[in-house]
Amino acid sequence: MSTMTSPPPRKHVPLSQRPPGSSVRRFKDRSATFVLTAAMVIAMIPLILIVFEVTRRGIGVVNLDFITATEPPPRREGGGYAAGFFGTLYIMALAVLMSIPFGIATAVYIVEYGPNRLTASIRFFTDVMTGIPSIFVGLFVYGLLVIGWGGMGFGTFVGAVAIAVMMLPIVTRSAEEMLRLVPNEMRNASYGLGARKWQTIAHTVLPAAAPGLTTGSMLAIARGIGETAPLLLTAFGSGLVVTAFQGSPQGAVPMQLYKGATQPFEAGIDRAWGAALCLFVLVLAFTVAARWVGSKASTNS
Known part of the structure; x- marks a missing residue:
């Protein structure tokens, strides 16, 4: 009489410890990171220019x-x-x-x-x-x-x-x-x-x-x-x-x-x-x- 044995349960591995996925997922991740970083830099450019120009033109007047x-x-x-x-x-x-x-x-x-x-x-x-x-x-x-x-x-x-x-x-x-x-x-x-x-x-x-x-x-x-x-x-x-x-x-x-x-x-x-x-x-x-x-x-x- 044969007995059915169930396979042992797979050990759970946290996402942070799992091996990286395919190259496509890595490419998407890096692309998203690059786009978000570029958007942040572009959004900060006008603010930096305003601060620089106002400080440059006004610092010599304020006393x-x-x-x-x-x-x-x-x-x-x-x-x-x-x-x-x-x-x-x-x-x-x-x-x-x-x-x-x-x-x-x-x-x-x-x-x-x-x-x-x-x-x-x-x-x-x-x-x-x-x-x-x-x-x-x-x-x-x-x-x-x-x-x-x-x-x-x-x-x-x-x-x-x-x-x-x-x-x-x-x-x-x-x-x-x-x-x-x-x-x-x-x-x-x-x-x-x-x-x-x-x-x-x-x-x-x-x-x-x-x-x-x-x-x-x-x-x-x-x-x-x-x-x-x-x-x-x-x-x-x-x-x-x-x-x-x-x-x-x-x-x-x-x-x-x-x-x-x-x-x-x-x-x-x-x-x-x-x-x-x-x-x-x-x-x-x-x-x-x-x-x-x-x-x-x-x-x-």
Whole structure:
């Protein structure tokens, strides 16, 4: 009587230890690697050229006087963009106060009190606002506040409103994603200890999501600090340091850069290159800080 014997089971070999496949697979793998590497290099070429040109043209202009002195007539050498730097900080401070708390509060409502029809509508309009061109935001604020509602005129406040509208969807969407990453176990533990919903949000959810909220806020500030089109229709621009809250045109670095780059005098164009370098450094600083905060939060978690 013969017995049927099954062949011994084949030993599993990890993919990393298996011998290479056919030459066709190796060719496809190397081709894909080459194409992706080439695409990355090609995508980086414009960025490298921009950084190089802005640094080359602007590094000789930026000094202490450039930050502390006002802008002279376009033909004259020297001077600086003190009015623009002051106006940019003034406008951005107001925009941060208007956009970041409201954006985080909106995200808290979407995550903690949704889903419902209202949260779905808020998310939809937030996504739409993210893709709206900045000039449309400037036209909206111009028609609503500058010449409407009694005619507030140009000034710091209406300029800050326009920048806040640009920043708001970025803050809201990033804050929503960060709040969703907070584990529900932390909320349940807080409820189990007798905390109310608002106490859970204030003392558990928001502290846990704080690094991510900070990252999103910094990225929104980096986006708003370089906007020009909304300010042309709201703040309007000024070559003098203006401390008025509203009613007097306010300067900003992007506007002075735009006006300096469009006039024909070499001295004014050089100052515009210096302003471009300063804006580039500011945006880079906020972006790097946001990435650093995000990486530290990931490491600590």
